[in-house]
Each structure stands twice: as structure tokens, then as C-alpha cells.
Amino acid sequence: MTELEVVQRSENRYRVGAQAFRLGQSWQPYPRLLELARGELRRLAATTRASSVLAVPCDGHILIAAASLTRPQDSLLLRPGSTVPQRTGRFCPTWQTEHELVAIEAAIRLPTGQAVGSIAAVTAPPQSPVAISDTVARAARTLSAALAN
Incomplete structure (x- = not known):
């Protein structure tokens, strides 16, 4: 998932990656x-x-x-x-x-x-x-x- 930029590793934790952020920004309820x-x-x-x-x-x-x-x-x-x-x-x-x-x-x-x-x-x-x-x-x-x- 890190290779796909869905998550990003930061020390011993994971957070939202750039690709997941881009997908979220494109979401539309209508x-x-x-x-x-x-x-x-x-x-x-x-x-x-x-x-x-x-x-x-x-x-x-x-x-x-x-x-x-x-x-x-x-x-x-x-x-x-x-x-x-x-x-x-x-x-x-x-x-x-x-x-x-x-x-x-x-x-x-x-x-x-x-x-x-x-x-x-x-x-x-x-x-x-x-x-x-x-x-x-x-x-x-x-x-x-x-x-x-």
C-alpha cells in the first residue's frame, strides 16, 4: 500500500498517503x-x-x-x-x-x-x-x- 501511495509510513505509524488523499478529494455525494x-x-x-x-x-x-x-x-x-x-x-x-x-x-x-x-x-x-x-x-x-x- 505504501508503493501505491495509499498510506505513508512515518516512524512506526501509518497515515493517509497522497493517492488516498487524491481519491478522497474527487469524491462527490452528487x-x-x-x-x-x-x-x-x-x-x-x-x-x-x-x-x-x-x-x-x-x-x-x-x-x-x-x-x-x-x-x-x-x-x-x-x-x-x-x-x-x-x-x-x-x-x-x-x-x-x-x-x-x-x-x-x-x-x-x-x-x-x-x-x-x-x-x-x-x-x-x-x-x-x-x-x-x-x-x-x-x-x-x-x-x-x-x-x-
Whole structure:
């Protein structure tokens, strides 16, 4: 595996190699979704002053596929590549009780109506979820429309 650059040996340990990194960077939950979402996540974070995430279903869990973080402490919980158990009918987890965070999400849909993931603003109280729900919904509609083109 070291010859194929899948892993790299460092002293007595192994870590991800260059080839595994390249493969991971090319992964897409849905064609063009990551490329389209990154700019929208930055805009959402700037507008709401809340961390924003793209969440997608993955093997019965929710995968944080991309994020734009506004608070350093969010990096542990909202790190791209992290997973959490999926709730019925929702993509984005709610951390309100466990971590005192609230996720305001909206589904990203294909023209068929099928949801391929969700975009969410993740905020800590006292910020009002109601105040940013329209902005999140608009971001989801923008991404849905871009996927249709």
C-alpha cells in the first residue's frame, strides 16, 4: 500500500498517503454538488454569521460533506468527513440539547423532488433560528436550481 501511495509510513505509524488523499478529494455525494455548495456555504456563513454545513446521507448516517465555519469551536463537531446518526426524514443533525447548537436546515432537491442533502446554518443561542431560516431556504433553492442546470 505504501508503493501505491495509499498510506505513508512515518516512524512506526501509518497515515493517509497522497493517492488516498487524491481519491478522497474527487469524491462527490452528487455530481457538482460540492463545487456548487462551497460558495453558497461561504455566503450563508457571512450573511447569518453562523457556521454553515452541507450534509448528505451516507450509509445510514449524515456526512458533513463541506463546511464554512465562523467559530473555531465548531471545527470539532462540524468537520467535513465527520458523521452522525441520521434522524428520520432529515439530513442535518440537531445538536441543541447535546452541544447547545441549533441547526436550521433546508433540503437541496433535484427537479424530480428527490432530496440529495441539505444546507444548514448552525448557531448557538441567543441567535434566533427564525431570523435565519429564510436565508437558509434561499440558499437551498439556489443550490437546487444550480443542480438542475
